[in-house]
Amino acid sequence: MVQQDSIVVDVIIVGSGGAGLAAALDAMEQGATVAVVERETEMGGATVISGGGCFFSATPLQAEKGIQDTTELALAEWLRWGQGSADEEWARFYIENTSEHLFQWLADLGVHWDAINHQEGNSVPRWHHPEGGGKQLWQVMYDAAVARGVDHWLTNTAATELIVEKDKVTGLRVQRRDTSEILELRARSVVMATGGFMSNVDMIRSYRPDLHSARLMEGSHVGATGDGHKMVEGIGGTLTHMDHMWxxxxxxxxxxxxxxxxxxxxxxxxxxxxxxxxxxxxxxxxxxxxxxxxxxxxxxxxxxxxxxxxxxxxxxxxxxxxxxxxxxxxxxxxxxxxxxxxxxxxxxxxxxxxxxxxxxxxxxxxxxxxxxxxxxxxxxxxxxxxxxxxxxxxxxxxxxxxxxxxxxxxRKSFGGVKTDLQCRVLDGGGKPIPGLYAAGELTGMAGGHINGRAGLEGTMLGPALFSGRVAGAWAAHGANKGRGFAGK
Ligand SMILES: Cc1cc2nc3c(=O)[nH]c(=O)nc-3n(C[C@H](O)[C@H](O)[C@H](O)COP(=O)(O)OP(=O)(O)OC[C@H]3O[C@@H](n4cnc5c(N)ncnc54)[C@H](O)[C@@H]3O)c2cc1C
Structure with missing residues (x-):
């Protein structure tokens, strides 16, 4: 049974992990109405089970501890660690905006950064730990999203197909997992934030034939099965650096x-x-x-x-x-x-x-x-x-x-859906697909391959949250609400 146009909002967000919630918060900040769709009964994805550590550079907490850091130093170490295949434009975009638009933004929402650790590959400590780990960080974001007034939370509901009309994404087909009921949701913008594919060993092996004989353990959240990758690719979106995985x-x-x-x-x-x-x-x-x-x-x-x-x-x-x-x-x-x-x-x-x-x-x-x-x-x-x-x-x-x-x-997908700096999904010719945005681990954390072959610790969750913010703000703009993301 298909129930037509049961829900109409400005922005549909697929996935309730950190990227999805960040997108919801920014879209609502711009005045958009929002629906969040989550396949599992429990929300939160990999974010809620993560350590919560985020890579930040030149933060007030570093300064308080006497740690001297600069964007250029952090960027140089990031690119070196990525073994030549990090997306420099996205890495710079992230690092230049981290202190104000993620560290401080999360602190203003109620996250308490209680420690900074020195991790392999960094010349100074940059791995910022939130009190209560990923669970508490996600909870703070969720509470803020509830307070800001998400219009519809649809859990236990799997997105199955993007609806495209006249070359524009105009909605989403979803299926309730308990009743098998199919619904069509309509929106001016859709943000895909379905996480990675590290709990789908067959999909991993399809991109990494060298792993065929290894016994490989599934190590991400149960929802990290690559649904979003298939849906985006199915309508002409580009997947990039898919063999990069952590x-x-x-x-x-x-x-x-x-x-x-x-x-x-x-x-x-x-x-x-x-x-x-x-x-x-x-x-x-x-x-x-x-x-x-x-x-x-x-x-x-x-x-x-x-x-x-x-x-x-x-x-x-x-x-x-x-x-x-x-x-x-x-x-x-x-x-x-x-x-x-x-x-x-x-x-x-x-x-x-x-x-x-x-x-x-x-x-x-x-x-x-x-x-x-x-x-x-x-x-x-x-x-x-x-x-x-x-x-x-x-x-x-x-x-x-x-x-x-x-x-x-x-554990972590380092390649994924290719986007521009507004998180618009790009097609094979490098052109944005109207109405479609993507963020988080689905996009190799941000942009497609922000880290490259290897990531400094904290460069997964941080960019997933940051790209979520960017996607949410631009998706709202695409729905004629607000001015888009205001970072540098
Ligand atoms: C155990 C663990 C520890 C980690 N610790 C750290 C750390 O300390 N620092 C760090 O930088 N990174 C860490 N990471 C990585 C980081 O947490 C993730 O990359 C990040 O949280 C991804 O956020 P996301 O919002 O993109 O995806 P997720 O948080 O995974 O959210 C995606 C959501 O989409 C849902 N979904 C999937 N398909 C569909 C569908 N068809 N329809 C509807 N919903 C769907 C999923 O169920 C899930 O809830 C860790 C990862 C794991 C697994």
């Missing part, structure tokens, strides 16, 4: 997931030692991020590794998943159960027995651990094999011992 190496399958497709990111183990299936170390474990650790694991045969910890280290384990960590609260008893029950985590009272449990060659594995421990005994500053800094590192010595099986986990 993967972590330190994920173990979620034993509670019957499909065993979903992965759990394991953090809080700075002293772990990684060995491959041959029982040998192969990498500087301190460099555990996506830029170097993931290629190192993918270069192993087979493409996985075991992270080895002893009992004292295991207690620090933190699982980046809402079941194990709810905002600031870590559920210790659930982590204990994971270590006890998961078939992907082996435990034994000696290193030799652990090798047997994990199916590792005993002699090779014992030697690898003994050699590593001896570097610490000798007081070496750096591990002579892989250059790992050893100051403050602990030996693997306290039984019982644990081996956690790590597979690559797909």
């Amino acid at each position: 993967m972590y190496a330190y994920a173990t399958p979620d034993y509670r997931d019957p499909s065993e497709k979903r992965g759990l990111v394991v953090r809080g183990l700075p002293d772990y030692v990684w060995v491959n299936a041959q029982g040998r170390r192969f990498h500087n474990e301190t460099l555990s991020g996506g830029a170097s650790a993931t290629p190192a694991v993918l270069a192993q045969e087979p493409q996985y590794c075991w992270a080895i910890v002893d009992d004292s280290m295991r207690k620090g384990a933190d699982i980046s998943d809402p079941y194990y960590r709810d905002g600031g609260t870590k559920h210790l008893e659930r982590i204990e159960t994971l270590f006890r029950e998961s078939p992907f985590i082996k435990t034994a009272s000696s290193i030799e027995a652990l090798a047997e449990e994990a199916g590792l060659p005993v002699a090779e594995f014992q030697q690898a651990i003994q050699r590593y421990n001896s570097y610490i005994d000798e007081g070496l500053e750096t591990d002579p094999e892989f250059g790992r800094p050893l100051a403050g590192r602990k030996k693997i010595e306290e039984a019982p011992f644990f081996a956690i099986q790590f597979f690559p986990l797909s």
